[in-house]
Amino acid sequence: MYVERILCPIVTLGPNKRLVLWTKGCTKACKGCISPEMADTGDAKPVAVSEIYRIIENVFKSEGFEGVTISGGDPFEQLPELLELVKMLRRITDDILVYTGFVWDEFSKTLSPETIDDITRNISVLIDGPYIPERNKSGLALRGSDNQNIIFFDAGKKKVYEDYIKNGRTLQNVYMDDKVIVVGILDR
Numbered sequence: 001m002y003v004e005r006i007l008c009p010i011v012t013l014g015p016n017k018r019l020v021l022w023t024k025g026c027t028k029a030c031k032g033c034i035s036p037e038m039a040d041t042g043d044a045k046p047v048a049v050s051e052i053y054r055i056i057e058n059v060f061k062s063e064g065f066e067g068v069t070i071s072g073g074d075p076f077e078q079l080p081e082l083l084e085l086v087k088m089l090r091r092i093t094d095d096i097l098v099y100t101g102f103v104w105d106e107f108s109k110t111l112s113p114e115t116i117d118d119i120t121r122n123i124s125v126l127i128d129g130p131y132i133p134e135r136n137k138s139g140l141a142l143r144g145s146d147n148q149n150i151i152f153f154d155a156g157k158k159k160v161y162e163d164y165i166k167n168g169r170t171l172q173n174v175y176m177d178d179k180v181i182v183v184g185i186l187d188r
């Protein structure tokens with residue numbers, strides 16, 4: 001699996017204390033994409049899913065977190081690896097939020113019933129759709145633009161996410177490799 005980075009603790013991409021993993025690779029080229037540096041896998045080497053899980057599990061044991069967010073890039077462009085990873089992650093959390101630039105209603109029509117079942121049983125919440133800068137509304141928590149949908153595959157997560165969304169957008173600065181990385185949803 002192509003991975004750009006893993007950060008923890010993050011509190012600006014979903015409720016509670018979370019670990020966030022950014023995948024590398026996206027072919028959609030949305031205008032105004034927040035992470036164009038993650039579009040191309042370039043000369044990056046894929047990492048075995050078992051190794052990614054081992055790293056995340058170690059963070060869980062040492063730091064603790066309540067949820068995992070997987071963004072990118074587009075994680076759904078590495079769907080087999082993504083599903084392998086989320087199945088492993090269910091051992092340590094039941095709150096897994098995934099972003100994709102695909103529109104679920106259309107994309108799901110291209111998938112087998114078994115794959116749909118795998119997705120909907122293991123991913124708790126999906127935020128779908130491309131980023132459209134003209135529809136980036138200030139205060140729109142968790143989503144870059146209002147065409148994107150928040151889909152609760154786990155209906156039990158709805159309340160905690162709705163409470164989180166009421167607080168609007170928040171940003172978190174993370175210092176990494178002498179750079180400041182801003183984590184969260186930015187205004188246009």
Ligand code: SF4
Nearest residue numbers: 026029030033101131
């Ligand atoms: S789907 Fe997401 S990562 Fe891909 S180009 Fe659009 S905004 Fe960027």
